[in-house]
Amino acid sequence: MKKHRKSLSIGLVLGVLTMLVGGYVINLKPMTLLVAEEIISSAEEATVDLEEADETEVSDSKGVNDGAKNLSSLLGPPALFAATSMADRHTELLADGWTTMTSNTAFDVEIPGDSKGGLLRYYFGPPSFKGIALPTTTANQFLRIPSIDYVYQATRANGTKFEKTINHLYIKSSTFHTQQGLIVAQGNTRSVVKGDPQKAKVYRKTIEGLTSVKLVYEATYFYTGYNPKLLIETTMTPQKVGKIRVDQDVTNLSDTAESNFMLGYSEDTQLAGEDNVPIYYVGNNRGFYINNLGYSANPISSQFIGDFYRLTYLTSDRDLGIGRAPQNWSAKEWNFFDTSNSTPASDSQNGSRFFNATYTGYTLPTSLGQENNNGAAGSTIITGIDSGVHFKNQPMTLNPGQTTGFAWTMGIDSASTDPRVVLDKDQDTMEPADTTYNVTGIWRDDEVKSGTLYYKINGGTEMSAGTQTSPSVGAEQPFSIPLIKSQLKVGANTIAVRFYNSDRKTSPTVTLTLNIKTAVNITYKDETGATFTPDASKNAPTRLTGIVGEGFDIPKTDLSPDYSFVSAAPSLTGMYTAVDQNVVLTYKEIPKTSKINISYVDENDNVLTMPAGTKTTDTQIIGSTHTYDVPSLLPLYQITSVTGGTLAGAKTTYNVTYGETDQNIVVKYQSMPQTVTMTVKYFIANTTTSVTDLATKTPVAQETKTVTIGELITSHSDSYKKTFDGYDYVSVTGNTGDVPNANFEVVYFYEGKLSLENVPKEVSFGQTNKLISFGKQTLYPSTPIEVGILDTRDSSSQSWELELSVTKPMQTASNQLLKGELKFNQGGTDMTLSTIRQVVRKQGTKSLGRENLTWSGSNDKGLYLEQQPGNLKDVPYEGTLSWQLTDGL
Numbered sequence: 001m002k003k004h005r006k007s008l009s010i011g012l013v014l015g016v017l018t019m020l021v022g023g024y025v026i027n028l029k030p031m032t033l034l035v036a037e038e039i040i041s042s043a044e045e046a047t048v049d050l051e052e053a054d055e056t057e058v059s060d061s062k063g064v065n066d067g068a069k070n071l072s073s074l075l076g077p078p079a080l081f082a083a084t085s086m087a088d089r090h091t092e093l094l095a096d097g098w099t100t101m102t103s104n105t106a107f108d109v110e111i112p113g114d115s116k117g118g119l120l121r122y123y124f125g126p127p128s129f130k131g132i133a134l135p136t137t138t139a140n141q142f143l144r145i146p147s148i149d150y151v152y153q154a155t156r157a158n159g160t161k162f163e164k165t166i167n168h169l170y171i172k173s174s175t176f177h178t179q180q181g182l183i184v185a186q187g188n189t190r191s192v193v194k195g196d197p198q199k200a201k202v203y204r205k206t207i208e209g210l211t212s213v214k215l216v217y218e219a220t221y222f223y224t225g226y227n228p229k230l231l232i233e234t235t236m237t238p239q240k241v242g243k244i245r246v247d248q249d250v251t252n253l254s255d256t257a258e259s260n261f262m263l264g265y266s267e268d269t270q271l272a273g274e275d276n277v278p279i280y281y282v283g284n285n286r287g288f289y290i291n292n293l294g295y296s297a298n299p300i301s302s303q304f305i306g307d308f309y310r311l312t313y314l315t316s317d318r319d320l321g322i323g324r325a326p327q328n329w330s331a332k333e334w335n336f337f338d339t340s341n342s343t344p345a346s347d348s349q350n351g352s353r354f355f356n357a358t359y360t361g362y363t364l365p366t367s368l369g370q371e372n373n374n375g376a377a378g379s380t381i382i383t384g385i386d387s388g389v390h391f392k393n394q395p396m397t398l399n400p401g402q403t404t405g406f407a408w409t410m411g412i413d414s415a416s417t418d419p420r421v422v423l424d425k426d427q428d429t430m431e432p433a434d435t436t437y438n439v440t441g442i443w444r445d446d447e448v449k450s451g452t453l454y455y456k457i458n459g460g461t462e463m464s465a466g467t468q469t470s471p472s473v474g475a476e477q478p479f480s481i482p483l484i485k486s487q488l489k490v491g492a493n494t495i496a497v498r499f500y501n502s503d504r505k506t507s508p509t510v511t512l513t514l515n516i517k518t519a520v521n522i523t524y525k526d527e528t529g530a531t532f533t534p535d536a537s538k539n540a541p542t543r544l545t546g547i548v549g550e551g552f553d554i555p556k557t558d559l560s561p562d563y564s565f566v567s568a569a570p571s572l573t574g575m576y577t578a579v580d581q582n583v584v585l586t587y588k589e590i591p592k593t594s595k596i597n598i599s600y601v602d603e604n605d606n607v608l609t610m611p612a613g614t615k616t617t618d619t620q621i622i623g624s625t626h627t628y629d630v631p632s633l634l635p636l637y638q639i640t641s642v643t644g645g646t647l648a649g650a651k652t653t654y655n656v657t658y659g660e661t662d663q664n665i666v667v668k669y670q671s672m673p674q675t676v677t678m679t680v681k682y683f684i685a686n687t688t689t690s691v692t693d694l695a696t697k698t699p700v701a702q703e704t705k706t707v708t709i710g711e712l713i714t715s716h717s718d719s720y721k722k723t724f725d726g727y728d729y730v731s732v733t734g735n736t737g738d739v740p741n742a743n744f745e746v747v748y749f750y751e752g753k754l755s756l757e758n759v760p761k762e763v764s765f766g767q768t769n770k771l772i773s774f775g776k777q778t779l780y781p782s783t784p785i786e787v788g789i790l791d792t793r794d795s796s797s798q799s800w801e802l803e804l805s806v807t808k809p810m811q812t813a814s815n816q817l818l819k820g821e822l823k824f825n826q827g828g829t830d831m832t833l834s835t836i837r838q839v840v841r842k843q844g845t846k847s848l849g850r851e852n853l854t855w856s857g858s859n860d861k862g863l864y865l866e867q868q869p870g871n872l873k874d875v876p877y878e879g880t881l882s883w884q885l886t887d888g889l
Contacts, residue, residue, distance in 0.1 A: 084253060084401070086218045086231060090201060098203040098214060122213065122236045122244050212237045218253070229253040239409065247324070249405035252398045262355050262365055263404060264392035265326075268334045275386050279331040283377025284472045287315040287408070288331050288370075288389065313389065314409040315371070318475070326391035326406040328369035330361035331381040334388030360390040377446070377473065419445040419499045419507040421453075429515045430488070432545055432580070437488075439481040439512055443499045446474045451501035455481055458493055468499070483514075490516045490578045491548035517545040519580045520552050527566065527588050534559055546576040554583060563587035595619045595662040596644070598628075602637065603670050609738075625657045630667065635741045636710045637669035677743040678707045680720045684727060684750050699747075700724070711739045717746045726792040726849070728753050752792030754800055756885040757850070759787050765865055776820075777867040780857030787853040789885060791843075799888030802853070803837040808880035818877045819870040825861030837884055 094100075200217035215234040231251040239245050248265060252258055269277040269290055277290050291310030317325045355365040362369070369392070370381060391406060398404055423441035430437050445451060449472065453465035465481045481497070493514045499507040522542050525531050534540035540557040554572045556565045566586040574581070598616050600608045610616075614631050630639050630652050641647070643666040645654040656665060681699040707716050717735040730749040765779045791800065810818035822833045824840050831838050841853055855862020871877070 086201075086216060089216055089231060089233075093203055093214070093216070096205075098205045101202050101204055122238075210238045233405075239411075243409050243411035245320070245407060245409045247405060247407040249403050250398075251403040252400055255400055257400065258398040260365075260395045261398040261404070262392065262395050263406070264355060264390065265406075266334075266360070266388060266390045269387045269389065275334075276384065277387050278383035279381045279387050279389070281373075281375035281377060281379050281381055282312060282314065283375070283474055285316060285371055285374045286319060286474065287313045287329070288381060289313065310412070312411050314411075315391070319409055320407045324405075324407045326408065327393045328362070328367070328391070329371050330369040330390045331387060332361040332390065333359040333382075334386045355392060362390070362392065365395050418505050419443060419447075419451060419501050421497055421499050421507045421510050423497065423510050423512055425512060426510075427513045427515075429517055429547065430485070432517055432519045435485050437483045437485075437514060439483065439495055439497065439514075440479065441497070441510075442476045442478050443468060443507070444474065444476045445470065445499070445501050447505070448501045448503050449473055451499050453479055453481065454498050454500060456496045457483070457487055458489065459496075465497075485516070488514065488516055490518055515547040517547055518576050518578065520544045520546075520554070520574075520576070521580060521582045522554060523582065523584050525584055525586050526563070527586065532563075532587075535562070548576050548578055550576050552576055554585070556585075559587055561590055561593075564590050591621045593619045594622050594658045594660060596656055596658070596665050597662070598665045598667065600631070600667045600669065603640070603668065605668075608633070608637070608669065620658045622658050622660055625655055627653050627655050629653055633669055635672055635674045637671050639667070640670050641668045642666070643668070674709050674741065675706050676709060676739060676741065677704055678713070678716060678739070679704050679743070679745045680717065680748070681745060682722060682724075682748045682750065684724070684752070707739050709739050709741050713737060713739055713744075713746065720746070721748060724750050726753070726790060727751060753790065754793055754885065754887060755790045756802075756883060757788035757790050759883050760785055763863070772867065772869050774869055779865040779867060780861075781863060782857075784854050784856040785862050787841075787883065789843075789851045789853065790849075791851065792849065800843045801839045801886050801888060802841040803884045803886060804833060804840045805837040805882050805884070806833050806835055806879065807882045808878075810877040810879035812872065812875050812877055816872065816875075816877075818879075820865060820867040822863070822881070823866055824863050826855075828861075830861075833881070837882075843888070 090100075200215060203214040203216070205212050205214075213236050217232055219230050219232055231253050233247075233249045233251075235245075235247040235249075237245045237247070248263070250263060268275070269279065279288050279290055282289055289310045289312040314320070315325050315329050317323065319325070355362055357363075361367070369390075375381065391408065393404065393406060396404065421441060421443050423439070425440075428437075439455065443451075443453065449470045450467060452467055454462050455465055456462045465479070468477060468479060470477045481495075483495070493516065495512045495514055496509050497512070498509045520543065522540075522544070523531060524534055524540065534557065538557055538559055540559065541554065544552050544554065546552055552574055554568065556568075556572065559565075564587060566588050569584045569586070571583070596618050598618075600610050600614070602608055610631055615628060618626070618628075620626055627648070628645070630642075630647075632652075639647070639651045642654040644663050645656040645665050647654050654667075656663070680703045682701040683697060683699050701722065703720060705716060707713075713735050716739075717732070721729070721732070723729070727750040730751050732746065732748050734744060734746040760783075763781045763783065763785060765781055787802065789800070789802070804824060806822065810820075810822070824831050824833055824838070826840050831840070843851075857864065
């Protein structure tokens with residue numbers, strides 16, 4: 001069924017109702033409004049952009065990257081690269097598989113943050129910068145912030161879904177923050193604040209469905225007259241479920257060493273809109289966290305139904321690799337202007353004062369941080385103030401070409417203290433020849449250091465993998481559970497794993513699907529039944545393996561020039577079964593051959609275009625003689641000779657004897673020009689598409705032309721395509737290939753159509769400034785509603801229906817809905833218009849041609865407005881209607 005749509009926008013003022021029909025505006029008060037683009041194409045509808053709401057409705061499921069993998073293990077830690085400039089580094093990154101991006105939208109990537117639907121989204125810049133083009137002005141310098149959000153897909157009490165950012169550590173903007181939270185200084189005198197945002201580059205790299213993003217740019221000291229070049233690189237890498245690793249690296253690109261070089265980083269804390277956030281120790285000197293568990297000012301609890309979480313920063317070498325953790329970290333006050341000291345002479349000093357400021361917790365560049373305290377897990381670091389976290393390294397000498405930096409890992413943990421298990425893989429396969437398989441992963445317990453791993457195979461009896469011990473509470477401990485093949489079945493196996501700790505708490509069960517493959521063994525034989533081994537260079541397979549139920553397809557390996565494929569028994573294709581299968585491939589031994597190449601030319605040695613299927617090459621046994629047909633090109637050409645062969649009979653065949661070497665055969669023709677008549681006919685026929693069926697019909701038009709044999713028919717016929725008012729072109733026959741050696745016809749077919757030609761471009765309900773306090777007021781359009789319909793279909797049994805619906809309710813610019821209804825009266829029957837399409841006119845038996853439908857208000861009704869009390873005076877209301885014309889059934 002074809003549908004012909006046009007959309008309308010509607011609106012009201014009270015009294016102003018505005019309506020955009022198919023992009024056309026209807027007013028209750030005369031006014032000028034935009035006229036949108038008209039759309040009349042089949043099965044298309046105009047759309048209206050909506051302003052984004054404060055909360056985004058989401059579906060029950062959202063596709064995310066597979067977070068159950070560790071991308072950092074695939075990418076590896078940041079290398080000490082050999083680049084001497086940003087251009088060199090760009091070349092290195094491209095060679096390593098990174099790609100550059102131009103829009104910040106591309107960096108809004110995500111991984112699962114937890115097992116209950118939470119997501120970690122990571123990108124560069126504050127949230128307001130998501131979606132912008134990468135930096136074009138210095139105002140876009142804040143794009144350099146590495147941002148990570150925890151987003152919860154929540155459920156309101158009424159059951160609707162929405163997204164809410166719960167926990168977020170973020171960078172506040174500040175005068176010296178060209179580096180966006182990364183602070184580089186030489187002593188207490190110079191900080192790195194100068195960098196050209198327009199030259200910054202952002203990259204991405206995806207491995208196994210997980211995407212890392214990287215920001216690279218050059219910077220110099222702000223200090224006048226002292227401009228060593230530094231290369232700054234920020235990398236965000238997804239790790240296991242619910243973790244993002246951030247690496248900050250700085251390389252000295254200048255020719256001189258930088259003494260007393262210091263590197264720092266600051267972030268503000270925020271918890272669902274609150275700024276005074278308590279910070280707690282992770283324990284075992286591993287870092288810190290914030291959480292919303294029992295948070296008195298928690299604005300979340302009334303907004304959605306869900307669990308409580310904590311946002312954890314890991315800052316130890318154990319979690320990040322030797323030498324990658326910040327040497328010092330501090331959870332103190334967030335305030336980049338330390339009022340305890342005098343105001344700096346310029347903003348260039350603000351960054352360096354970070355290393356000597358009360359609010360950061362560092363009173364000297366060499367000060368230690370709270371990592372030195374090694375606070376107990378869960379104990380409070382700071383509370384009751386606008387808190388922030390501050391990382392730094394100790395002063396050092398940064399030599400030319402040397403790189404320094406630090407990293408941290410940010411993740412979401414459930415406030416639950418239950419142990420957890422993460423498998424390295426959730427799906428894997430096992431080859432038929434393998435006898436063992438190791439289920440690997442990590443377990444972690446934030447309360448105790450020991451417990452037992454249990455596993456179950458295919459729902460059977462649960463078995464113990466032995467007691468597991470961790471050197472410290474909260475450490476991630478790798479494990480390996482060995483399985484032997486006799487424990488498994490051919491095909492899919494489910495291995496369920498859980499950890500049960502010494503406090504009798506158990507982790508959620510995680511599963512691995514392990515498929516045991518079976519084999520198809522392949523044997524090669526010749527036509528005598530003798531087995532042979534194909535040449536190794538042919539890479540002919542002798543065994544295929546796969547999962548039960550999957551299909552296999554054995555390639556017919558080309559073993560020429562020694563053998564040619566004959567057959568397969570039982571088949572080249574099939575399904576892997578629970579038992580191994582055997583397939584025999586039979587090949588025929590190939591005798592020694594030579595080749596001929598055949599060309600066809602005219603009397604001037606010009607290569608001729610031959611009919612499809614004309615032989616141009618052949619290979620036969622050396623010494624054999626073969627007969628070939630001479631392709632007939634009459635009446636355009638006649639055969640004259642064959643070089644390399646012998647013409648036979650009436651010059652309709654020629655013979656070639658194959659020699660030891662390849663031969664070139666030249667078949668020569670003499671041209672014989674000739675013309676024929678091309679007749680072009682035009683038919684109107686909805687269902688008839690062949691010349692035979694039209695033998696008794698008269699074309700609506702006909703033309704003839706003399707054409708030359710051998711020319712392309714389309715070089716003539718394409719110029720004869722016509723247009724007929726009210727009809728659509730369908731197809732053409734007889735216009736392919738070359739002009740034949742006899743008169744021929746080209747036939748064009750057209751069909752009638754049903755289309756909605758026009759709806760009102762503007763309809764006015766007049767002007768009123770009177771509000772009604774009771775009852776209803778009926779308002780009609782000041783001009784008739786006219787709808788034009790074209791119907792040139794040739795079957796009188798077909799009919800049509802005209803439908804009308806509301807696609808946007810009438811409302812003010814501030815989204816206040818109109819009190820009242822749009823109605824339509826057809827033949828004395830009133831209907832209230834809604835989002836459901838309603839038939840306002842139908843045609844049972846039709847007449848060909850154009851038809852104009854007219855409704856003139858109070859006379860024969862049609863569209864009208866039934867106004868009710870309670871609307872705003874002189875305030876526009878707008879909305880959208882949609883007309884749709886449908887084939888009758």
